[in-house]
Amino acid sequence: MNTEAVIEARDLNLTFQTNDGPVQALKDVNLTIGKGDFVSFIGPSGCGKTTFLRVMAALEHPTGGSITVNGMSPDEARRNRAYGYVFQAAGLYPWRTIARNIKLPLEIMGYSKADQEERVNRVLQLVDLEGFGSKYPWQLSGGMQQRASIARALAFDADILLMDEPFGALDEIVRDHLNEQLLKLWARTNKTIGFVTHSIPEAVYLSTKIVVMSPRPGRITDVIDSPLPAERPLDIRDTPEFLEVAHRVREGLRAGHSYD
Amino acid sequence: MRSVLAVLTVVAAIVAIWYAACLPMNIKGVLTEAERAGAVVSPEGAAARRAMSPWALVARNGFAIPATWEQERPRLPAPHQVAVELWQTTVNKKITSKRSLVYHGWVTLSATLLGFAIGTGLGILLAVGIVHSRVMDMSVMPWAIVSQTIPIIALAPMIIVVLYSVGVQGIIPKAVISAYLSFFPVVVGMVKGLRSPGPMQLDLLKTYFASGGQVFWKLRLPASMPYLFASLKIGIAASLVGAIVGELPTGAVAGLGARLLAGSYYGQTVQIWAALFAAAILAACLVGLLGLIERVTLKRMGMAA
Numbered sequence: 001m002n003t004e005a006v007i008e009a010r011d012l013n014l015t016f017q018t019n020d021g022p023v024q025a026l027k028d029v030n031l032t033i034g035k036g037d038f039v040s041f042i043g044p045s046g047c048g049k050t051t052f053l054r055v056m057a058a059l060e061h062p063t064g065g066s067i068t069v070n071g072m073s074p075d076e077a078r079r080n081r082a083y084g085y086v087f088q089a090a091g092l093y094p095w096r097t098i099a100r101n102i103k104l105p106l107e108i109m110g111y112s113k114a115d116q117e118e119r120v121n122r123v124l125q126l127v128d129l130e131g132f133g134s135k136y137p138w139q140l141s142g143g144m145q146q147r148a149s150i151a152r153a154l155a156f157d158a159d160i161l162l163m164d165e166p167f168g169a170l171d172e173i174v175r176d177h178l179n180e181q182l183l184k185l186w187a188r189t190n191k192t193i194g195f196v197t198h199s200i201p202e203a204v205y206l207s208t209k210i211v212v213m214s215p216r217p218g219r220i221t222d223v224i225d226s227p228l229p230a231e232r233p234l235d236i237r238d239t240p241e242f243l244e245v246a247h248r249v250r251e252g253l254r255a256g257h258s259y260d
Numbered sequence: 261m262r263s264v265l266a267v268l269t270v271v272a273a274i275v276a277i278w279y280a281a282c283l284p285m286n287i288k289g290v291l292t293e294a295e296r297a298g299a300v301v302s303p304e305g306a307a308a309r310r311a312m313s314p315w316a317l318v319a320r321n322g323f324a325i326p327a328t329w330e331q332e333r334p335r336l337p338a339p340h341q342v343a344v345e346l347w348q349t350t351v352n353k354k355i356t357s358k359r360s361l362v363y364h365g366w367v368t369l370s371a372t373l374l375g376f377a378i379g380t381g382l383g384i385l386l387a388v389g390i391v392h393s394r395v396m397d398m399s400v401m402p403w404a405i406v407s408q409t410i411p412i413i414a415l416a417p418m419i420i421v422v423l424y425s426v427g428v429q430g431i432i433p434k435a436v437i438s439a440y441l442s443f444f445p446v447v448v449g450m451v452k453g454l455r456s457p458g459p460m461q462l463d464l465l466k467t468y469f470a471s472g473g474q475v476f477w478k479l480r481l482p483a484s485m486p487y488l489f490a491s492l493k494i495g496i497a498a499s500l501v502g503a504i505v506g507e508l509p510t511g512a513v514a515g516l517g518a519r520l521l522a523g524s525y526y527g528q529t530v531q532i533w534a535a536l537f538a539a540a541i542l543a544a545c546l547v548g549l550l551g552l553i554e555r556v557t558l559k560r561m562g563m564a565a
């Protein structure tokens with residue numbers, strides 16, 4: 001792991017020009033994400049987590065510094081369809097069944113009909129939604145919809161998965177279950193994952209690397225490489241190693257706060 | 261069941277008010293006719309009655325009340341008179357007859373449908389242009405709005421005259437007026453619908469590196485369907501009004517508008533009201549039909565409302 005750099009940000013700055021004057025969303029951000037890493041971004045709201053993720057996906061453009069994705073600019077990487085992006089809301093099309101929602105990126109990218117079918121079946125299995133392909137989104141629970149949206153992001157061969165608080169709107173029990181599934185999925189697909197969260201246990205449980213951020217201006221205050229093993233049952237959250245990492249994250253968050 | 265009862269109550273109330281309204285509206289005419297036929301009317305002489313309140317006349321001449329609902333040319337025909345006229349001119353007349361409301365209704369309906377098709381097509385095209393081009397947004401939308409502020413009754417004769425001078429007549433001028441009224445709600449609704457996908461939906465397609473055409477066909481167009489149907493229902497009713505208005509200035513011999521016009525020339529109020537009701541019923545049927553198509557379409561799209 002951690003050998004080949006997939007995402008590399010150098011002195012990244014991004015200032016939004018708003019009616020109330022400039023807002024510095026990212027200040028002097030430096031970060032290297034290796035191939036196969038699971039990186040969580042944690043910090044209070046407004047610290048630029050979403051903005052950073054959007055810069056990686058070329059949905060925003062930095063006003064200073066540089067960022068490369070797979071050695072190219074984010075725009076080129078987007079052209080090569082290097083990312084799957086999962087938003088906080090599932091955002092499924094109400095007029096498409098789950099299967100046809102998953103086919104959306106495949107249709108756009110020009111996959112053959114047979115290939116589409118096969119991929120839909122495969123990713124439905126990955127997210128544990130076999131048999132729900134012909135249902136409409138409103139027939140599924142919130143957790144299932146979010147799984148379907150993850151399946152949609154997995155259906156094409158992007159090797160980077162960017163997730164912006166994908167489980168933020170779900171209750172804790174569903175969330176635990178989805179976290180467990182996400183880890184398995186990551187282990188099976190060997191994708192590089194960028195994951196935004198508000199929750200310390202979630203970040204520690206999932207990540208190989210935890211990026212702690214703080215607001216005004218948005219910046220990175222700590223990067224923690226997790227010492228936890230790759231194999232992580234849910235009850236790893238009660239081990240001393242886990243609690244130690246969680247403690248360090250909490251300290252980092254607190255340090256960021258006392259700053260202003 | 262209870263809602264049926266409530267609806268029937270409202271209908272009954274309207275009919276009752278209508279019958280009551282026939283009394284003051286028609287009493288003077290009824291008394292004049294009765295006096296001419298030799299009946300004793302109080303007070304005597306049309307001149308004496310002219311200044312009196314109609315309700316007072318009704319009170320003093322109770323015997324004349326039934327006649328206010330049976331006049332041949334009343335100011336306000338009673339509901340049953342209109343109903344009988346409707347029945348006579350639809351069910352009891354051959355469709356080919358010049359007195360058949362079905363025949364006149366079809367003449368108006370064909371212009372309505374043609375105008376609606378043109379208006380809807382034009383409206384959708386304009387909306388697509390407006391959503392995709394800032395220049396069109398800035399230049400077309402204000403004109404579309406201005407176009408609707410001109411009273412159609414003033415514009416209709418000019419449209420007909422201009423088209424006639426270039427040799428276009430018959431159904432086309434009516435359809436043009438009809439289209440003129442119906443394209444606007446379609447433009448407004450469709451622009452709103454095509455713009456309804458949120459930034460997140462658009463960003464999602466961006467991450468797929470989707471083309472503008474793909475964004476349109478896969479996201480904007482399907483998302484706009486509920487808005488389109490809402491506009492179509494307004495548009496079809498406007499189309500019908502346009503077709504009727506289009507029949508007025510030409511002195512057309514066929515169509516619901518022609519019936520309205522002929523009725524007012526000859527003081528045939530019952531005929532006017534029957535034509536009005538025929539138009540209203542036609543409009544209700546068209547809107548209802550669109551509602552049905554809407555339900556079926558949205559349901560098949562999985563967007564059952």
Ligand SMILES: Nc1ncnc2c1ncn2[C@@H]1O[C@H](COP(=O)(O)OP(=O)(O)O)[C@@H](O)[C@H]1O
Pocket residue numbers: 016017018023024025043044045046047048049050051052218
């Ligand atoms: N499109 C935008 N225009 C102006 N300001 C923005 C925009 N997007 C984000 N911001 C501002 O940038 C800062 C960081 O926002 P964001 O990245 O959404 O934070 P987070 O996801 O950590 O809550 C906030 O102060 C926010 O108000």
Ligand SMILES: [Mg+2]
Pocket residue numbers: 049050051
């Ligand atoms: Mg955010």
